[in-house]
Amino acid sequence: MSQLRFADSMDGWAFHPDLWVTHDGSTTWHRVALPGLSPSPFVSALETAGGLVHSAVIDSNFGVRIETSAVAAESWHLSPTAIPAGAGPVPVTEIVLQAKAGWIVQVDRTVIGGARLSNGQWVQWQPPCSQVNGPASLAASSSTDLFVVCDEGIWGPSSVLGVRDYVSRDGGVTFRRLGQSLPASAAGVAGVATPNPPVAVIVDGSNMMATFDGGATWGTVYRSANQTPTYVGFETAEQGVAIVENRAGAVPAGMLLRTVDGGRHWSAIAV
Numbered sequence: 001m002s003q004l005r006f007a008d009s010m011d012g013w014a015f016h017p018d019l020w021v022t023h024d025g026s027t028t029w030h031r032v033a034l035p036g037l038s039p040s041p042f043v044s045a046l047e048t049a050g051g052l053v054h055s056a057v058i059d060s061n062f063g064v065r066i067e068t069s070a071v072a073a074e075s076w077h078l079s080p081t082a083i084p085a086g087a088g089p090v091p092v093t094e095i096v097l098q099a100k101a102g103w104i105v106q107v108d109r110t111v112i113g114g115a116r117l118s119n120g121q122w123v124q125w126q127p128p129c130s131q132v133n134g135p136a137s138l139a140a141s142s143s144t145d146l147f148v149v150c151d152e153g154i155w156g157p158s159s160v161l162g163v164r165d166y167v168s169r170d171g172g173v174t175f176r177r178l179g180q181s182l183p184a185s186a187a188g189v190a191g192v193a194t195p196n197p198p199v200a201v202i203v204d205g206s207n208m209m210a211t212f213d214g215g216a217t218w219g220t221v222y223r224s225a226n227q228t229p230t231y232v233g234f235e236t237a238e239q240g241v242a243i244v245e246n247r248a249g250a251v252p253a254g255m256l257l258r259t260v261d262g263g264r265h266w267s268a269i270a271v
Contacts, residue, residue, distance in 0.1 A: 007048040007071045015043040019055065023072060034067050036078035041065075045104075049097035054122075056093040056104055058085050064093060064106050066115060066122045079115075079122040086112040094138060101143035103127070103172055107135045109155050116172055128166045128175040132158045137202070139194045144171045147194040149182070149202055163189060165200070165215045178215035193263075195234035201242075201263045203229035208242060210263045222257065222266045226250065238262050 006012035014020045019032040034041060034057060042058040048071060055067045064083040069076040085091050086108025094105045102117035105127045111134075116125035128148050129136040133156030140146045146168040153161040162181030168174060182202075194200040201210045201221065208222040208229050222229065227244040234240035242257040257266040 003046070005046055005048055005053075007053065011048075011071045013046055013048075013053065013055075015046050015055065017042045017044075019043045019046070021074070032074070032076070034076055034078070037065060037067075038062075044091065045093040045095045047095040047097045047102075049102075050100045054095055054097065054102060056083075056095055056106075058091060058093070064091075064104075064113075066104065068122075081115050081122045081124055083113040083115055083124075086110075092135075096138050096140050096146075098140045098143045101140070101171060103138060103140070103146070105136060105138050110134055111136050111150075125172065127172075128168075129164075132160075132164075134158070135189075137189050137192045139192045139200065141194045141196050144169055145194070145197045146172050146175075147192060147197075147200045148175065149189050149192045149200075151189055165211075167197070167215070169197075182218055183209070190230060191232055193232045193234050193240065195237045195240065195262060199237075199262055201232050201240070203232050203242065208232060208266065212262075212264070221263060227255070234263075242266060 003016040004014050010025045012022050020029045021032050022029045037059050038061045043055050044058050045056040053069050057065050059065050062082050063085040066079040067076045083106045088108035091108045096103045104115040106112040111127055111130045114125045114127035115122045129150035132152035134151040134154040136150040138148050148166040151163050152158045165178045166175040189202050189204045192202045198214045199212050207220050209218050210221045211218045226247045229244045231243040240259045245254045255268050256271050258269045259266050
């Protein structure tokens with residue numbers, strides 16, 4: 001397993017590719033057998049919010065399937081909604097949750113498909129940037145406010161080339177493209193986070209870039225020639241964290257960064 005998520009001090013999951021769970025704060029773990037899937041499914045993403053945990057599983061027979069359980073109980077059930085996994089070599093699944101709202105984006109070099117939580121059920125959903133021949137990364141600051149960054153035209157023709165940003169104010173029903181292309185240094189976006197609608201932070205290459213005016217302008221908020229940011233997220237409108245990997249062979253292998261001013265400044269914290 002290469003990923004870890006906790007809902008609280010007791011309940012957590014280790015996954016990718018298998019799924020293991022603890023309900024006693026990591027004292028003991030056991031492997032989870034998800035119902036209704038073919039043998040050896042690949043748990044590609046998992047997130048928890050609102051007392052529930054949702055996992056996206058690449059099933060060799062049926063594409064990407066979605067399993068949901070109450071946090072403190074082994075009560076997994078399989079959604080009838082399935083998402084194509086794609087035929088490329090690098091399938092990546094992203095789950096974004098906000099309270100009882102949620103979205104799934106499946107990318108395999110390009111955007112393949114998605115699903116959205118509607119009245120407690122996962123239903124088919126067409127993510128933005130499905131026709132631009134490139135990947136997309138999604139973040140949400142509320143159940144209605146979404147921010148998407150798309151790297152367009154990488155794997156085929158597109159009406160525009162470059163990194164573009166989109167917003168939704170109705171929970172992903174409609175999207176509006178913002179401004180011009182992001183700076184060229186934004187190519188290869190690995191993640192995006194948004195603590196509130198005017199603010200978004202992206203990680204790519206050796207940079208973290210941010211907008212504080214709803215995508216009208218972007219600027220670099222963290223840069224290092226010897227580090228690669230791999231994750232960014234916010235707990236509140238002001239406080240957030242980012243994970244950076246140091247260059248190969250460096251000690252330590254990575255660092256944890258923190259912001260307390262809404263993403264404008266970042267500094268390393270001791271772990």
